[in-house]
Amino acid sequence: MKQGFVYLVGAGPGDYGLISIKAIECIKQADTIVYDRLADDRLLDHARPNVELIYVGKASSDHTMRQEDINQLLVDKAQENKVVVRLKGGDPFVFGRGGEEALKLLKNNIKFEIVPGITSAISVPAYAGIPVTHRGIATSFAVITGHEDPTKAESNMKWDKLATAVDTLVFLMGVENLPHITRKLIEHGRPAETPAAVIRWGTKPEQEVLVTTVGQAAGDVAAKGLKPPAIFIVGQVVALRDKLAWFDNKPMFGKKVLVTRAREQASALTEGLAKLGADCIEAPAIKIMPPETYQPLDDAIAAIKEYDWLIFTSVNGVEHFFARLAAAKLDTRAIAAKVAAIGSQTASRLQSYGITADIVPAEFRAEGIIEMLEPHITAGMKVLIPRAVVARDILPEKLKGLGACVNVVPAYRTVTGDTDGQVLADKLTAGQIDLVTFTSSSTVTNLLHLLGANGAQLVAKAKIACIGPITAETCMNHGIKPDVIAEEYTIKGLVEAITTLFCD
Ligand code: SAH
Numbered sequence: 001m002k003q004g005f006v007y008l009v010g011a012g013p014g015d016y017g018l019i020s021i022k023a024i025e026c027i028k029q030a031d032t033i034v035y036d037r038l039a040d041d042r043l044l045d046h047a048r049p050n051v052e053l054i055y056v057g058k059a060s061s062d063h064t065m066r067q068e069d070i071n072q073l074l075v076d077k078a079q080e081n082k083v084v085v086r087l088k089g090g091d092p093f094v095f096g097r098g099g100e101e102a103l104k105l106l107k108n109n110i111k112f113e114i115v116p117g118i119t120s121a122i123s124v125p126a127y128a129g130i131p132v133t134h135r136g137i138a139t140s141f142a143v144i145t146g147h148e149d150p151t152k153a154e155s156n157m158k159w160d161k162l163a164t165a166v167d168t169l170v171f172l173m174g175v176e177n178l179p180h181i182t183r184k185l186i187e188h189g190r191p192a193e194t195p196a197a198v199i200r201w202g203t204k205p206e207q208e209v210l211v212t213t214v215g216q217a218a219g220d221v222a223a224k225g226l227k228p229p230a231i232f233i234v235g236q237v238v239a240l241r242d243k244l245a246w247f248d249n250k251p252m253f254g255k256k257v258l259v260t261r262a263r264e265q266a267s268a269l270t271e272g273l274a275k276l277g278a279d280c281i282e283a284p285a286i287k288i289m290p291p292e293t294y295q296p297l298d299d300a301i302a303a304i305k306e307y308d309w310l311i312f313t314s315v316n317g318v319e320h321f322f323a324r325l326a327a328a329k330l331d332t333r334a335i336a337a338k339v340a341a342i343g344s345q346t347a348s349r350l351q352s353y354g355i356t357a358d359i360v361p362a363e364f365r366a367e368g369i370i371e372m373l374e375p376h377i378t379a380g381m382k383v384l385i386p387r388a389v390v391a392r393d394i395l396p397e398k399l400k401g402l403g404a405c406v407n408v409v410p411a412y413r414t415v416t417g418d419t420d421g422q423v424l425a426d427k428l429t430a431g432q433i434d435l436v437t438f439t440s441s442s443t444v445t446n447l448l449h450l451l452g453a454n455g456a457q458l459v460a461k462a463k464i465a466c467i468g469p470i471t472a473e474t475c476m477n478h479g480i481k482p483d484v485i486a487e488e489y490t491i492k493g494l495v496e497a498i499t500t501l502f503c504d
Pocket of ligand 1: 013089090092093118120121124171172174199203204229230
């Protein structure tokens with residue numbers, strides 16, 4: 001019989017990438033995940049579809065499950081023979097109460113493992129360009145709770161030793177206690193002019209860094225209204241930030257970008273922009289669905305040998321065509337026709353099915369495509385175009401004009417995405433979106449549909465980036481002027497174009 005087991009797992013400080021391979025393996029296996037205010041929600045995407053998710057962090061009511069109850073929950077779930085992952089920010093043993101949970105499991109004879117995480121104590125300073133040790137400047141560092149109640153008669157903190165014995169001091173959970181912490185440090189001999197920094201939401205696009213001194217920290221934080229979660233770091237190493245700041249120096253750091261692509265296809269764009277430091281908000285304006293019926297596509301596939309040309313106009317067309325080919329228990333070998341792929345991304349997706357397109361028009365306009373196809377098409381040739389239900393009709397008409405017998409079959413359907421238009425409208429109104437990205441005409445029309453009456457005016461409050469001229473034309477038709485249009489009509493091209501917009 002399967003035995004209950006608990007993994008106490010560190011989820012890292014916030015940046016999605018700062019989690020271990022082992023932690024992800026645990027998340028994948030889990031029957032139950034018990035998590036608090038998490039590093040990144042996307043980590044839960046690794047979980048199995050039927051996983052049980054239990055949130056024990058602060059809810060909107062600011063209510064947190066008591067630690068004893070969390071300990072008991074872990075025991076109960078393990079006793080139901082579940083594989084339980086207890087997912088925590090940073091490292092489970094650095095002010096994470098992982099030790100208490102492990103002791104409780106031990107007491108109940110439940111097997112457990114600890115999966116360490118990257119603690120905020122070291123990584124948050126690193127993202128602010130502050131090394132916790134540095135040759136010639138700091139040979140030691142300490143990680144200290146800043147949470148101690150200042151009204152407590154007997155302090156557990158050895159302030160007299162801490163203040164001066166260690167070069168770099170990193171306080172967690174201390175923002176609200178800064179007046180007390182800094183007073184104690186100064187009282188016990190740390191010079192008031194020692195460099196210090198407060199770093200909020202470190203490693204995330206929202207990261208804020210306040211450089212100050214021990215003497216001025218409390219006042220500066222109050223003046224700026226900095227709230228948790230933040231760390232407070234004290235020591236000469238803070239001065240290195242002047243030279244070593246890297247994360248918040250990225251060209252798009254702090255910029256909020258709307259990604260309107262379908263959810264399944266958003267990641268390449270999001271990752272490309274995140275590398276530039278952007279904070280991407282995935283708000284799918286479209287959703288790719290199967291067509292009302294696959295019958296015409298299935299009929300065409302049944303007669304696939306009769307076709308002289310197959311024309312794919314998009315990656316989605318390729319995906320849906322091959323899915324139906326497989327459903328008919330056929331594969332690439334069934335295709336004898338010549339193949340045209342519009343755009344390099346469509347061609348590369350075909351390549352993944354072992355098909356090298358015979359022609360790849362880089363031009364997306366029907367006129368340009370026809371120009372490339374014309375020498376290859378003779379009267380009576382049969383052409384199959386599996387594509388979106390609603391798509392531009394010029395291409396088949398032009399092909400018919402050349403005497404070809406054209407069959408356009410619906411391979412997929414683009415519908416409006418599930419995004420909440422009102423939330424987006426509010427963000428745009430408040431000027432909280434710096435850039436809107438459009439990767440197809442349908443992202444434009446559907447975003448405007450989601451936004452309602454003043455959609456075009458709202459979108460125009462942000463900068464606009466389009467993947468190519470057709471998408472740009474759709475924008476213009478709706479009264480939206482793109483700020484930049486990719487030269488190469490791919491996600492890579494779009495990211496490059498956006499870079500030029502923000503890097504001058
Ligand atoms: N186990 C965690 C710490 C939990 S205590 C770890 O190893 O990182 C919670 C405190 O950690 C917060 O009050 C704050 O001081 C700090 N913290 C965690 N993540 C942070 C982040 N991304 N930016 C700044 N401080 C963070």
